[in-house]
Amino acid sequence: MARHDDARTHVATAxxxxxxxxxxxxxxxxxEYIGSxxxxxxxxxxxxPGVNVSSATIRSEMAALEREGYLVQxxxxxxxxxxxxxxxxxxxxxxxxxxxxxxxxxxxxxxFEQAHGEIEQMLERTSGLLADLTxxxxxxxxxxxxxxxxxxxxxxxxxxxxxxxVVVLSDGAVRKATIELPDGADDxxxxxxVACLAAAVVDTALRSLxxxxxxxxxxVVDTVAAxxxxxxxxxxxxxxxxxVFVGGSSRMAAAFDAVExxxxxxxxxxxxxxxxxxxxxxxxxxxxxxxxxxHGVEPLASCAVVVTPFSVDGExxxxxxxxxxxxxxxxxxxxxxxxxxxxLGRRLSEAGR
Amino acid sequence: MARHDDARTHVATAxxxxxxxxxxxxxxxxxEYIGSxxxxxxxxxxxxPGVNVSSATIRSEMAALEREGYLVQxxxxxxxxxxxxxxxxxxxxxxxxxxxxxxxxxxxxxxFEQAHGEIEQMLERTSGLLADLTxxxxxxxxxxxxxxxxxxxxxxxxxxxxxxxVVVLSDGAVRKATIELPDGADDxxxxxxVACLAAAVVDTALRSLxxxxxxxxxxVVDTVAAxxxxxxxxxxxxxxxxxVFVGGSSRMAAAFDAVExxxxxxxxxxxxxxxxxxxxxxxxxxxxxxxxxxHGVEPLASCAVVVTPFSVDGExxxxxxxxxxxxxxxxxxxxxxxxxxxxLGRRLSEAGR
DNA sequence: GGTCAGCACTCGGTAGTATGGAGTGCTGAC
DNA sequence: GTCAGCACTCCATACTACCGAGTGCTGACC
Numbered sequence: 093m094a095r096h097d098d099a100r101t102h103v104a105t106a107x108x109x110x111x112x113x114x115x116x117x118x119x120x121x122x123x124e125y126i127g128s129x130x131x132x133x134x135x136x137x138x139x140x141p142g143v144n145v146s147s148a149t150i151r152s153e154m155a156a157l158e159r160e161g162y163l164v165q166x167x168x169x170x171x172x173x174x175x176x177x178x179x180x181x182x183x184x185x186x187x188x189x190x191x192x193x194x195x196x197x198x199x200x201x202x203x204f205e206q207a208h209g210e211i212e213q214m215l216e217r218t219s220g221l222l223a224d225l226t227x228x229x230x231x232x233x234x235x236x237x238x239x240x241x242x243x244x245x246x247x248x249x250x251x252x253x254x255x256x257x258v259v260v261l262s263d264g265a266v267r268k269a270t271i272e273l274p275d276g277a278d279d280x281x282x283x284x285x286v287a288c289l290a291a292a293v294v295d296t297a298l299r300s301l302x303x304x305x306x307x308x309x310x311x312v313v314d315t316v317a318a319x320x321x322x323x324x325x326x327x328x329x330x331x332x333x334x335x336v337f338v339g340g341s342s343r344m345a346a347a348f349d350a351v352e353x354x355x356x357x358x359x360x361x362x363x364x365x366x367x368x369x370x371x372x373x374x375x376x377x378x379x380x381x382x383x384x385x386x387h388g389v390e391p392l393a394s395c396a397v398v399v400t401p402f403s404v405d406g407e408x409x410x411x412x413x414x415x416x417x418x419x420x421x422x423x424x425x426x427x428x429x430x431x432x433x434x435x436l437g438r439r440l441s442e443a444g445r
Numbered sequence: 446m447a448r449h450d451d452a453r454t455h456v457a458t459a460x461x462x463x464x465x466x467x468x469x470x471x472x473x474x475x476x477e478y479i480g481s482x483x484x485x486x487x488x489x490x491x492x493x494p495g496v497n498v499s500s501a502t503i504r505s506e507m508a509a510l511e512r513e514g515y516l517v518q519x520x521x522x523x524x525x526x527x528x529x530x531x532x533x534x535x536x537x538x539x540x541x542x543x544x545x546x547x548x549x550x551x552x553x554x555x556x557f558e559q560a561h562g563e564i565e566q567m568l569e570r571t572s573g574l575l576a577d578l579t580x581x582x583x584x585x586x587x588x589x590x591x592x593x594x595x596x597x598x599x600x601x602x603x604x605x606x607x608x609x610x611v612v613v614l615s616d617g618a619v620r621k622a623t624i625e626l627p628d629g630a631d632d633x634x635x636x637x638x639v640a641c642l643a644a645a646v647v648d649t650a651l652r653s654l655x656x657x658x659x660x661x662x663x664x665v666v667d668t669v670a671a672x673x674x675x676x677x678x679x680x681x682x683x684x685x686x687x688x689v690f691v692g693g694s695s696r697m698a699a700a701f702d703a704v705e706x707x708x709x710x711x712x713x714x715x716x717x718x719x720x721x722x723x724x725x726x727x728x729x730x731x732x733x734x735x736x737x738x739x740h741g742v743e744p745l746a747s748c749a750v751v752v753t754p755f756s757v758d759g760e761x762x763x764x765x766x767x768x769x770x771x772x773x774x775x776x777x778x779x780x781x782x783x784x785x786x787x788x789l790g791r792r793l794s795e796a797g798r
Numbered sequence: 799g800g801t802c803a804g805c806a807c808t809c810g811g812t813a814g815t816a817t818g819g820a821g822t823g824c825t826g827a828c
Numbered sequence: 829g830t831c832a833g834c835a836c837t838c839c840a841t842a843c844t845a846c847c848g849a850g851t852g853c854t855g856a857c858c
């Protein structure tokens with residue numbers, strides 16, 4: 093029942109918004125509620141750190157906190173539950189990010205010791221790790237390929253008139269596009285087309301491909317090269333719509349007891365576009381946590397999102413997100429996201445892309 | 446309430462197991478229950494096709510069906526609910542697979558008219574389509590690459606000592622592996638290594654790669670080639686563990702009202718390995734539907750799976766699966782899976798792999 | 799003036815009881 | 829073999845009572 097050890101033991105200090113005691117009480121209510129999911133009564137707060145007053149005094153303070161919008165009562169004669177604003181205050185006044193607990197740290201270490209494989213696989217598995225650590229749904233968006241340039245290019249004949257353009261980007265990503273080949277496109281023609289196309293697109297970003305190519309003389313070669321260029325073009329869209337790896341969405345079922353809520357949250361999680369722009373939006377607003385209605389996605393009104401960017405090679409950005417109920421364990425989630433983000437970035441950097 | 450139109454209007458015929466009337470009653474109960482999710486009483490069955498008897502007679506038949514294990518009563522004085530065996534009979538005696546309804550057919554047609562992109566994207570989107578059509582979670586497993594051979598090979602330098610092996614398989618799949626390069630591995634060395642490696646592995650299946658390579662004379666070239674081969678080797682595992690695209694898992698939340706059930710089903714859906722082997726297992730047993738405990742996966746005891754293979758280029762197999770509650774709409778699910786599978790296979794075949 | 803013990807009050811949750819209705823199984827007549 | 833009629837079962841629903849966790853207020857104390 094008493095989960096005070098879970099709280100950052102930072103004794104609340106006076107702030108512009110709330111005096112020290114109110115802050116301490118609010119903190120206690122939030123931590124308690126995160127642990128128990130039950131409305132918190134004045135009695136349960138009485139021996140929280142920084143609160144050295146009787147339950148009567150706490151009650152009057154709680155009433156004040158309610159007037160100021162930090163707490164609500166589900167009904168008269170029930171304990172208090174934090175509002176979004178209450179959580180916001182709690183999150184904003186955490187003493188530093190805190191660290192992962194011992195078993196969590198160990199889990200992360202082990203994971204990165206034995207992790208291997210290509211970037212997509214790493215990201216996928218990382219989402220699982222994060223879900224395990226935090227009991228939230230985990231979102232991992234890989235580094236953007238937007239600024240990557242074409243590193244190498246190849247056209248492979250697959251069938252009688254079918255070819256595959258394979259392009260390697262400077263950041264190590266590989267893309268492919270199927271194209272139609274004209275008759276008479278033998279290996280030699282393919283090679284010449286590639287050479288012709290390569291001259292024009294290598295070291296170019298996918299989004300700034302040339303519109304046309306210098307004719308190479310041979311009409312068949314030109315046709316192939318044009319087809320391949322068109323193939324590359326069709327890849328531009330993919331880069332904008334980034335892939336997000338979602339792990340542990342089943343945890344959302346444990347977090348809510350209304351099936352309807354679960355359903356609507358899962359529906360959102362299935363829409364990659366929504367998820368990605370949610371994360372990006374939160375980041376753009378300079379937040380690392382968005383609570384309840386702070387992010388605009390209505391079906392997620394009872395959820396909070398923790399977002400952490402991770403940097404690969406200094407600059408390019410990937411994003412880690414954790415989605416849970418508003419009463420999620422913020423200190424834990426923040427610590428996990430940060431720790432994993434840091435190690436993931438490091439790992440991907442040293443893998444050389 | 447009356448959903449009899451949903452039922453294949455096939456009037457039950459006598460079988461080895463059940464006489465015509467019992468079969469008709471069982472069919473009516475199943476269809477009604479699929480529609481309403483409420484225990485079905487004798488009154489609700491009275492004007493179902495093939496049942497021209499009074500409710501009293503139906504009651505005695507129902508009692509018999511219960512003794513024989515096709516129905517159960519949640520409690521005395523409640524209607525009847527089909528057992529897994531009841532569903533099994535229903536499914537086994539559907540008159541042909543039936544067809545999709547008009548709007549469904551239109552949805553499928555539209556989808557395949559505007560569908561484009563590479564195979565993975567197609568499969569992903571197809572899972573969404575199937576979920577929309579059936580209100581089930583949809584599973585799509587792409588054609589196996591097991592028997593595909595190496596079609597083309599390339600090593601691209603990415604950083605000072607980092608390279609990427611890119612291999613195109615005969616079925617159009619592209620794989621990559623990061624490798625470490627020795628000092629002095631310039632473009633020319635890479636080209637020679639590729640040539641050396643290509644000679645040994647082109648037209649070979651990934652699972653039957655040679656253990657070693659003929660030395661080419663130059664130690665640097667040999668090192669690169671060996672590293673690249675090791676890279677290829679690391680891909681073997683990926684081929685066995687196939688990727689499955691899961692769409693519409695949120696529908697499972699609508700299907701059950703116990704959050705706990707939802708959670709455990711979702712947990713299974715997150716484990717690709719389990720899902721793939723479930724599908725494969727059902728197929729191997731020659732079934733197209735597995736109901737309740739028929740598949741061995743315990744947390745899915747209240748679920749049924751509809752499985753349809755789809756063939757690309759005659760032989761190679763992909764699989765479509767639909768996961769829903771045991772009271773899912775089997776005729777609809779079977780029709781949708783078949784229709785989509787057929788068109789998907791056709792589409793992937795003509796795309797040339 | 800802030801703190802707090804004491805107290806009256808509120809109200810959700812649980813348990814117990816009545817009632818209605820959907821559904822059953824059985825019986826006896828056709 | 830079929831089925832109208834009937835007694836019976838038992839889930840849902842509604843209502844009531846009651847307990848207890850929790851509140852707000854008051855008045856005394858430092």
